[in-house]
Amino acid sequence: MTAAAAAPAPTNAEVTLRVAELFGPTLQGEGPSAGQRAVFVRLSGCNLDCGWCDTPYTWDWARFDPAQESRTLPVQAVLDWILGRDTDLVVITGGEPLIQHARLTPLAQALAAAGRRIEIETNGTIAPPDRLIECVERFNVSPKLGGSGVPIGRRIRPAALEALRGTGKAVFKFVIGAPEDLAELADLQARFGLAPVWVMPQGTHPADVVEGLRALAEPTLAHGWNLSSRLHVLVWGDQRGR
């Protein structure tokens, strides 16, 4: 009796992703790569529900219609769209993109093989698999603080944070939505050894971002952190697809 042959791996035409938006070339607006030319893959779905979320159309199906806001696309179609754009950097965001990590990995592998640089933006609650880590240049990890309104047990997942820190490819970017967020950030940094830390103001209007940057500059310097603007908001306001 012979062992049954293993089923062939599904092709990139068969594996699908839930996609909210594909857009670019545009400018990465946040964190260490701010200002760099990039394309964005925004995936649908999130495991959190932050009160100040600026992309609720990726997950809040009580307010938005998934039939309008989300498409199921083959990995190959997403890959072809990206490779048809003249950009070195690919930012994969959400929602929470690591919800789909098993289906995201073949896309990341194909992009890395094509010489693209990949950043994944994640809320830090899901540990990525090794096969995905190998393909990624950086994880922009954005754990949510109390100002998000999400209970701490859902938004801070120690094992996932430690796994992301352990990749050696993570930066930790915190949206400051309330003054008390700064003290919580300092506690989390000490507890989990998070570094480097970037702080960023909340805001989807240029005036709010500028005001937030001014308020955060001195505390950021005092704590030894880095400060991120929201360049896309300063340039384009709250336009989608920017």
Ligand code: SF4
């Ligand atoms: S984790 Fe991000 S996408 Fe999800 S609800 Fe919070 S801000 Fe929105």
